Amino acid sequence: TQLLEQSPQFLSIQEGENLTVYCNSSSVFSSLQWYRQEPGEGPVLLVTVVTGGEVKKLKRLTFQFGDARKDSSLHITAAQPGDTGLYLCAGTTSGTYKYIFGTGTRLKVLA
Amino acid sequence: NAGVMQNPRHLVRRRGQEARLRCSPMKGHSHVYWYRQLPEEGLKFMVYLQKENIIDESGMPKERFSAEFPKEGPSILRIQQVVRGDSAAYFCASSPSGHMDLFLSTQYFGPGTRLTVL
Numbered sequence: 001t002q003l004l005e006q007s008p009q010f011l012s013i014q015e016g017e018n019l020t021v022y023c024n025s026s027s028v029f030s031s032l033q034w035y036r037q038e039p040g041e042g043p044v045l046l047v048t049v050v051t052g053g054e055v056k057k058l059k060r061l062t063f064q065f066g067d068a069r070k071d072s073s074l075h076i077t078a079a080q081p082g083d084t085g086l087y088l089c090a091g092t093t094s095g096t097y098k099y100i101f102g103t104g105t106r107l108k109v110l111a
Numbered sequence: 112n113a114g115v116m117q118n119p120r121h122l123v124r125r126r127g128q129e130a131r132l133r134c135s136p137m138k139g140h141s142h143v144y145w146y147r148q149l150p151e152e153g154l155k156f157m158v159y160l161q162k163e164n165i166i167d168e169s170g171m172p173k174e175r176f177s178a179e180f181p182k183e184g185p186s187i188l189r190i191q192q193v194v195r196g197d198s199a200a201y202f203c204a205s206s207p208s209g210h211m212d213l214f215l216s217t218q219y220f221g222p223g224t225r226l227t228v229l
Contacts, residue, residue, distance in 0.1 A: 101155070
């Protein structure tokens with residue numbers, strides 16, 4: 001069974017702090033997505049990464065795909081209350097389209 | 112540019128009734144996926160459809176669940192004789208292409224239908 005483990009599960013920080021969320025697996029993924037989900041809503045796509053070692057930036061968010069394509073990280077600089085939400089990573093393995101979702105990291109940024 | 116639309120957003124059914132969940136993909140998308148999210152759990156793949164075809168239903172229970180994506184109209188996820196364990200959020204996602212192109216197969220999610228079985 002392919003699993004994507006996310007850590008930490010819960011994170012509560014003060015506004016202005018930096019944080020990193022991790023997404024790890026023993027499987028190799030051909031693509032990996034990061035989503036943010038707010039209560040009562042569907043996951044909203046943040047980024048797709050496909051190349052080992054790839055780094056993508058989205059304003060204060062930096063996404064990295066591991067060299068071996070087994071892990072990924074999301075770093076948020078100077079977190080704001082609007083960053084509060086459930087962060088999910090999801091991956092596909094070669095030749096498949098099923099997204100395998102991570103266990104999620106629930107982030108709360110306090111003003 | 113409307114996103115993926117799902118309705119109803121909330122659905123309450125009594126045990127034994129039928130639930131019909133509808134999904135309209137994004138404009139230009141012909142691939143639809145259904146996922147289920149149980150409370151405090153991640154999303155689990157159920158079924159993948161293209162127009163008029165079920166490509167993979169390996170994640171969908173064999174009893175009581177069915178899905179379709181007709182030539183015209185939305186994709187439908189149908190649950191017959193619902194039980195309390197069916198209570199969950201059901202999400203539909205769509206993509207412009209299948210798995211051969213990693214970017215064009217990126218899935219965009221709808222807001223979900225929250226099913227409550229009494």
